[in-house]
Amino acid sequence: MIRVDKNILNYILSLEKKSSEYIILQQVEPRNKIVKQDHNTSHVYVLKSGICKCYLTTEDGNVYIQEFFGEGQLFGEVEAIHDIISVCSVESINEVQVYAINKSYFKKLLSNDKNFNDLILKTLTNKIAYKAHRHSYNQFNSISSNIIRLKKIFPELTQVISKKDIANYLGVTLRSLNRALKNQIQS
Numbered sequence: 535m536i537r538v539d540k541n542i543l544n545y546i547l548s549l550e551k552k553s554s555e556y557i558i559l560q561q562v563e564p565r566n567k568i569v570k571q572d573h574n575t576s577h578v579y580v581l582k583s584g585i586c587k588c589y590l591t592t593e594d595g596n597v598y599i600q601e602f603f604g605e606g607q608l609f610g611e612v613e614a615i616h617d618i619i620s621v622c623s624v625e626s627i628n629e630v631q632v633y634a635i636n637k638s639y640f641k642k643l644l645s646n647d648k649n650f651n652d653l654i655l656k657t658l659t660n661k662i663a664y665k666a667h668r669h670s671y672n673q674f675n676s677i678s679s680n681i682i683r684l685k686k687i688f689p690e691l692t693q694v695i696s697k698k699d700i701a702n703y704l705g706v707t708l709r710s711l712n713r714a715l716k717n718q719i720q721s
Contacts, residue, residue: 588601
């Protein structure tokens with residue numbers, strides 16, 4: 535549920551000192567947007583610590599959480615590669631530390647550093663595979679089954695992630711989520 539990628543983080547840590555003008559560590563307070571949907575961004579980000587949510591707000595105001603990012607997760611790479619505005623918003627859930635990598639430098643690394651390129655390629659394919667599995671599981675299982683699975687993966691689920699965010703992640707209403715949680719307690 536909360537995705538991590540130590541390989542990307544370790545690679546950025548190895549680059550940090552020799553590329554300090556292009557890779558900057560930033561502190562972000564809870565509930566602050568790091569990336570805003572439909573806006574330009576000049577950086578690609580790697581989460582050093584904390585938890586963020588990546589979400590899409592539809593034209594009618596509904597929120598759909600695509601992923602929760604943990605240590606080492608990369609975001610903003612699709613926008614940098616394609617030179618497009620942000621597809622989603624990324625917001626801190628708790629206090630986070632994030633490496634902001636200059637977009638031009640990121641592209642230079644992709645072109646000139648085979649190891650970095652391989653890591654990014656693996657990260658992108660892992661994101662695709664993860665979403666495919668998650669969407670199929672969510673679609674073919676009940677809300678209760680999904681909650682049980684999420685609690686096995688992340689026992690602190692309801693202490694760290696708001697019920698509204700859990701509902702948006704599962705693609706259900708808050709009312710349906712509360713009913714499923716209540717039924718689990720009564721069982």
